[in-house]
Amino acid sequence: xxxxxxxxxxxIVSDSIGETAELVVKAVASQFNSDRIELRRIxxxxxxxxxKEIVEEAxxxxxxxxxxxxxxxxxxIIEREAKGKNITTVDIMGPMMDTFREVFKxxxxxxxxxxxxxxESYFRRVDAIEFAVKYDDGKDxxxxxxxxxxxxxxxxxxxxxxxxxxxxxxxxxxxxxxVPEVEPPEELFKIPKRRIIGLTISxxxxxxxxxxxxxxxxxxxxxxxxxxxxxxxxxxxxENFMKxxxxxxxxxxxxxxxxxxxxxxxxxxxSERDE
Numbered sequence: 147x148x149x150x151x152x153x154x155x156x157x158i159v160s161d162s163i164g165e166t167a168e169l170v171v172k173a174v175a176s177q178f179n180s181d182r183i184e185l186r187r188i189x190x191x192x193x194x195x196x197x198k199e200i201v202e203e204a205x206x207x208x209x210x211x212x213x214x215x216x217x218x219x220x221x222x223i224i225e226r227e228a229k230g231k232n233i234t235t236v237d238i239m240g241p242m243m244d245t246f247r248e249v250f251k252x253x254x255x256x257x258x259x260x261x262x263x264x265x266e267s268y269f270r271r272v273d274a275i276e277f278a279v280k281y282d283d284g285k286d287x288x289x290x291x292x293x294x295x296x297x298x299x300x301x302x303x304x305x306x307x308x309x310x311x312x313x314x315x316x317x318x319x320x321x322x323x324x325v326p327e328v329e330p331p332e333e334l335f336k337i338p339k340r341r342i343i344g345l346t347i348s349x350x351x352x353x354x355x356x357x358x359x360x361x362x363x364x365x366x367x368x369x370x371x372x373x374x375x376x377x378x379x380x381x382x383x384x385e386n387f388m389k390x391x392x393x394x395x396x397x398x399x400x401x402x403x404x405x406x407x408x409x410x411x412x413x414x415x416x417s418e419r420d421e
Contacts (some may be wrong), residue, residue, distance in 0.1 A: 157204050158187040159197070159213040159224065167214040167238050191215070194223055201227040212236040216243070267316065274313040281320035282306055287331035289320040295410065296337065297321040298330075298388070299345030300380045301371075302355045304403055308345075311407045317414075326383040334391060340417040343410055344388035344395040349377050351399045 156175065158167045164187045175183050188200055191213075197220065204211055211228055213235065215221050221240055228235045247253060281289030283306065290296050294317045297305045305321035312319045324330060334342060347355075356372035370376050388395055394413055398406050 153207050154183045155204065155207040155209045156183055156185050157200055157209060157211045157213075158185060159191050159200060159211060159215065160187070160189050161192050161215050161217070161220065162189065164189040164214065167212055170238055171212050192220070197224050198227055200224075201231055201233060204228075204233050205231045210234050210236060212238055214239045270316045271314060274316050274318050275310065277318040277320075278309040278313040282309060284322045284331070287322070287333045290322065290331065290333035290337060292318065293320040293337075294318045294341065295320075295414065296334065296342045297345060298324055298334070298342060298384075298391075298393070299398075300324055300347070300352070300377075300384050302352060302359060303345040303347050303398055304406065305345060307403045308407055308410070311403055312410065315407075315411065324380070324384040324387055326379055330387060339391055339393045340413075342391060342393035343413070344384070344391070344393050345406075346385070346388075346395050346397045346399075347381075348397075348399040349374060349381060352377050352381070 156171055158164050158171055160167050168185065168187055171185060175185065188196075191197060191200070200211065201224070211224065211233055213221070213224055215224065215237075216239065221237060225235055225237075277289070277293070280286065281293065295312060297308055297319060298321070299305055301323055305323070309319040309321050322331065322334070353372060353374055356377070360366065360369055360372055396406055396409055401409075
């Protein structure tokens with residue numbers, strides 16, 4: 147056996163990047179003059195040979211092996227190898243997983259790096275929500291070029307709530323109102339038409355929605371915004387423009403936001419399969 151060197155080392159072994167184990171070890175080490183304890187993090191450990199090499203090296207020090215290994219096979223291996231070398235181990239996740247399994251009657255997925263994946267998913271969702279807010283209602287046409295999906299349609303076709311719903315699915319969505327008096331941005335012609343979704347609606351339904359909107363704002367329901375003449379003008383302009391673009395369209399007249407969003411997601415999946 148190698149002579150023990152008087153050096154305190156804590157090995158942090160993980161089948162992912164090892165941040166969870168390192169945070170726990172650092173918190174504990176801070177209570178024991180951590181400047182006198184060397185921490186060595188070994189990430190992405192997923193085979194027997196690497197574990198044997200770590201244990202062999204640890205034998206040369208006054209050491210502890212702290213680990214976060216989600217598979218029972220790897221945990222058994224590191225325990226067996228360390229025991230053979232008389233090295234103390236600390237299983238950081240195992241006892242908690244065993245407790246979860248016992249109390250909640252569910253088996254763990256035993257998949258490395260899930261915390262990191264969850265974090266990445268969270269931040270992608272936050273980025274998508276911030277994107278939807280920034281490029282809502284045509285605030286900045288440059289967002290069209292960066293978007294995963296662009297929603298176009300006349301006012302009150304649920305563009306904003308749809309953008310937020312899809313953002314929560316981690317899609318970057320820009321939306322653009324179509325108004326006869328305003329020339330649609332040229333950016334709409336610079337992206338694939340499959341990334342643009344035209345939202346259509348029946349005149350009667352739009353009239354009803356706009357009247358309710360005016361009431362909410364304390365305005366007269368007879369305002370031009372809700373007049374049938376104005377609505378027909380806007381819808382004709384919108385329809386002609388969507389035909390010009392050649393983009394797919396969805397009629398939102400009698401659909402809930404969730405239902406329309408699911409249709410959009412299906413269209414996106416189908417277009418990705420076709421590529």
